[in-house]
Every structure is written in structure tokens, then in C-alpha cells.
Amino acid sequence: MMRDYREHRDEVQGSPHFFLPDGSNVHNPGIGLRWEGDPGAGCPVVEDDDPGAYDALVHRALE
Secondary structure: OHHHHHHHOOOOOOOOEEEOOOOOEEEOOOEEEEEEOOOOOOEEEEEEEOOHHHHHHHHHHHO
């Protein structure tokens, strides 16, 4: 996957990105990550995964 990304990174538009009715937006909700290895050649490592982030987004969208 990372090899494909590096070969086509100029074409990649982004990761999960949610746009809410109030005009706010959240990129990659609930995920905290860091990069391992050299910039541009490393791999992402997920350090935090909060499934409750999606519940919070739904509640915000309903308000």
C-alpha cells in the first residue's frame, strides 16, 4: 500500500474527512498517528484509535 501511495502521492486527495452541517470538518476522526522511518519513505503507525469519535460526530451533526 505504501509503495503505491509513494508512486501516486501527487494524485492522492486525502484520508477520511468529514464535513458537518455547521461548517466544521474533521480529518481522520479518532485516529492519532505518527510516522516511522524517513519522511516520505516511512509508514504510518496508529498510536490512538477512539471508536467513540464517530458517536461524537453523529451527535454533533444532529445538533
